[in-house]
Amino acid sequence: MKILVSMGRGGTGKTSFVALTTKYFVEKGELPILLIDSDPDQSLADALGVDFEGEGKKTISELLVETFIKGGGTLIGVPPSERMESKIWEEGLYEGEHFDLIVMGPKWVEGCYCLPNEALKLALGNLAKNYRYVVIDTPAGIEHLNRRITARVNDIFDLIDPSVKSFEHVARAYRIAREVNIKFDNFYIVGCFRFPEDLGSEVESRLGLKFLGKIAFDKDVEAFFLSGRSLLEIPENSPAYRSVKEILGRAGY
Ligand SMILES: Nc1ncnc2c1ncn2[C@@H]1O[C@H](COP(=O)(O)OP(=O)(O)O)[C@@H](O)[C@H]1O
Numbered sequence: 001m002k003i004l005v006s007m008g009r010g011g012t013g014k015t016s017f018v019a020l021t022t023k024y025f026v027e028k029g030e031l032p033i034l035l036i037d038s039d040p041d042q043s044l045a046d047a048l049g050v051d052f053e054g055e056g057k058k059t060i061s062e063l064l065v066e067t068f069i070k071g072g073g074t075l076i077g078v079p080p081s082e083r084m085e086s087k088i089w090e091e092g093l094y095e096g097e098h099f100d101l102i103v104m105g106p107k108w109v110e111g112c113y114c115l116p117n118e119a120l121k122l123a124l125g126n127l128a129k130n131y132r133y134v135v136i137d138t139p140a141g142i143e144h145l146n147r148r149i150t151a152r153v154n155d156i157f158d159l160i161d162p163s164v165k166s167f168e169h170v171a172r173a174y175r176i177a178r179e180v181n182i183k184f185d186n187f188y189i190v191g192c193f194r195f196p197e198d199l200g201s202e203v204e205s206r207l208g209l210k211f212l213g214k215i216a217f218d219k220d221v222e223a224f225f226l227s228g229r230s231l232l233e234i235p236e237n238s239p240a241y242r243s244v245k246e247i248l249g250r251a252g253y
Pocket residue numbers: 008009010011012013014015016017043193215216217218219221222223225226240
């Protein structure tokens with residue numbers, strides 16, 4: 001099992017990157033895949049053409065509230081993480097043809113309840129063992145690193161735009177990931193669709209991190225987003241998809 005995480009500032013294409021990465025794994029037959037949307041904005045389901053609520057699924061936030069706040073104290077003897085895990089299997093897991101999806105939802109980001117958070121981490125850890133790949137979409141910024149939903153990831157893909165803020169973001173994200181003790185194998189930099197290719201080597205020398213390439217600007221991505229079509233259906237030769245394939249190839253996938 002491998003865990004991949006997309007990170008970066010708002011609008012850099014984190015969600016598109018996760019969706020196109022999913023397409024890549026699906027096409028290579030590298031299944032099963034679990035996607036986790038940890039952005040309270042909840043846009044990953046849309047990018048994949050999934051009507052999460054319409055499918056009758058509940059976010060992790062809702063399940064945490066039901067299990068620990070409203071229903072507290074019931075099911076004595078069942079460890080909290082097991083209660084949480086079975087809730088997720090029953091009500092929180094969207095099971096699609098090509099991938100499964102969990103949505104964290106807003107409350108999880110707002111509140112900090114230690115017991116539920118611990119239970120959730122254990123539950124997610126257990127659940128993840130059933131998959132070949134777990135791909136996590138994150139909110140903009142780096143605050144979410146403090147509430148890590150997993151202490152161990154394989155590859156972080158930090159998407160950057162060509163701004164000073166973006167460079168600062170990467171440097172801070174890298175530092176914080178280490179401070180909060182998230183174990184990762186690789187912290188990669190990926191240029192977003194607004195990034196000039198020739199800045200790649202500068203990124204490497206300024207940040208001391210590996211630059212995997214940039215995602216090409218792609219009008220299809222825009223159009224798919226607007227129409228709510230799944231990015232899994234984007235044409236094989238679409239520029240953004242081709243660059244994601246190259247980037248993942250360079251990361252060893
Ligand atoms: N490769 C691309 N080419 C053109 N537009 C893109 C590309 N990737 C993303 N976008 C556009 O940028 C916007 C933000 O993308 P998104 O993946 O939601 O970013 P984030 O998750 O970082 O906020 C979307 O509306 C999308 O249309």
